[in-house]
Amino acid sequence: MKSHSSTLLAEVRSFRQNHPDVRYVDLIALDIPGHFYGKRYPVEMLEKVAAGSPLKLPQNAVLLGAQGGLFKIGDYCFNDGDPDANRRLVPGTLKPVSWEAQPLGQMLITSDGTEAPIEFEPREVLAKVLERLQHKGIHPVVAFELEFYLFDKKLENGLPQFARDPLSDDADDQPNLHIERLSRFSEVLDDMAQTAKDQGIDITVITAEIGPGQFEINFGHCDDGLRAADWAALFCRSTRGVALKHGYRASFMAKPYLQFPGSGMHVHVSLYDAAGNNLLAAHQQQALRHAVAGCLELLPHCMPIFSPNHNAFRRLGGTVNAATRASWGFEDRDACVRIPESDPRNLRIEHRLASADANPYLVLAAILAGLEHGLEAKREPIAPLNEDRSSGTDFPVEMLDAVRAMQQQPLLRDKLGAEFVDVYCENKRQDHLAFQQEIHAREYRWFL
Structure with missing residues (x-):
């Protein structure tokens, strides 16, 4: 001490x-x-x-x-x-x-x-999962990827407006992946990246995403799961602050536009033993299949974590690369659990279901709990999407259904803590009910 x-x-x-x-x-x-x-x-x-x-x-x-x-x-x-x-x-x-x-x-x-x-503090929940894995000789290496939108600083009737291109002063209202958008918004993006680095965050790749004003930032792979989640949390705070300084709003809201892609939190996870061997590659990647099966089994019960609010559920089944069922596949971005092409040393899963505004500590804790369960249960997963495009299992797509599924899952209560599960589910239930206690203009248009 x-x-x-x-x-x-x-x-x-x-x-x-x-x-x-x-x-x-x-x-x-x-x-x-x-x-x-x-x-x-x-x-x-x-x-x-x-x-x-x-x-x-x-x-x-x-x-x-x-x-x-x-x-x-x-x-x-x-x-x-x-x-x-x-x-x-x-x-x-x-x-x-x-x-x-x-x-x-x-x-x-x-x-x-x-x-x-x-017991219900998000960082403590993740710390307990990581400690348990360490006692079992399992050492995760983690990398987060976060998507976000830039909006104009001023809202119009409470609604977000497209970010204005600093070179033309026109609205950046065209969905595209053009790298020139990185150049046009380089001043604010460079400041975001440098500010993150000043916070000790290992920033790597910056991508212009499909949505207008949408970008993605990747972080380096980290052998400390708590630090990796710290990076994701701190990045959201600094990015919003830097955006305001430059006359924009940055938002990690899951689905700000119905007609454009939502923003996700993608998490890459590989597992190693104390000697540095990749556990997922063991037995000709049989362990990978078991880990995937465990992830998919617990996934429907973790939906309040992966989609933590009403808006986040709007992202599911969206315009591009947003799954509607628990699925997996090799090099397949339509899958919840994607296996990127890599050598055995770097074999990993990419969990793609969580929304960008999810709690990174809890997202990682839920993913690791699924991987841990899979390695212990040693079950075979359902067919990958590469073999069967209809493969997948259903998960709840409404908050109250999702809360019930989470609260009643004994495995999840054991791995994340029963007290946390009860507290978290009641928090989400109450938030959802509070959100419903307002009459929107659409109701008057439809029913008045």
């Missing part, structure tokens, strides 16, 4: 020396819907926390709904006295914030690794 505190203290002191104009640091963590919450600390107080002073925030901050409200979930929120819970600083995440008007820093905090972790 003393060594850990000295490392954190050295990190904070180095940051203060390199950024003497920074007076405050945002201490942030991701809640269940995937929003950051936290506190803004004077940097001198942060040094005391790094030295061992307690860091406490309300436990129930993790339970906030999509709009920030509190729901009654069991005894949480209204019958528990709203207690504080200990958090800790995540080493290596103290970085400058360049998109704010004033000099600022930010640093991740978490309850995992504390004396009493919060």
Whole structure:
């Protein structure tokens, strides 16, 4: 513990020396819907926390709904006295914030690794899965890919407007994959990439996607699953901030336009043993087939994680590369679980179902739980799409059905934690019901 505190203290002191104009640091963590919450600390107080002073925030901050409200979930929120819970600083995440008007820093905090972790905190859920895999000699290597849209900064009647091409000042309203779009939006994209790198995120490939104003950013493969998910979470925060600085809105909303492709979160996962052997390649890739079968078996019960809101379900079965059934295939982007072409050393799965606004900690935890189950059960998967284009199993496509399927799955309750599953499902159920408590203009057009 003393060594850990000295490392954190050295990190904070180095940051203060390199950024003497920074007076405050945002201490942030991701809640269940995937929003950051936290506190803004004077940097001198942060040094005391790094030295061992307690860091406490309300436990129930993790339970906030999509709009920030509190729901009654069991005894949480209204019958528990709203207690504080200990958090800790995540080493290596103290970085400058360049998109704010004033000099600022930010640093991740978490309850995992504390004396009493919060069972339903997303980072803690993933930490438990990774710890269990490590005890079994399984070491994941992970890479996220995130799609997002750029919109004009100003909304019109609450609706997003196409981003304007900075060279022509015309709306970027044509779906295409042209690389020239990277050049036309290079100023904001380059700033996004550099800002992410300044946050310690390993940014690799940038792609112009099919939708107007849509882009994809890939991250490097990381042998620390928590860090890989940290990168995805922090990238969303910095990208939204940089976009506003340049006169745009960046959004990871799953389906902002019905007529154009949605935005996904693709996760590449390979599994290795302690000697560095790829476990999926074992026995002439039989282990890969077992892992795929486990992923597909649990997938229908993880839909509230992969599609965490009403809009995310709109993305399924969309215009391109969005599956409508649990399926797999080799080099097939119509599949939920794609096997990219690679040598045995780099053999991996690409899980393509999650929406870009899903919680990266929970998405990775659910994927790893499926892979773990598959390696243990050793079942054969259904036929790949390469052999049978109609292959696949149904999954829920409405939130309340999805919540029921998740809450009643004993394997998922065991692997992700029963308390987390109950809390998460009730959070999603309440969010969905709250979303329905508004009469939209379409109802008046149809029924008035």
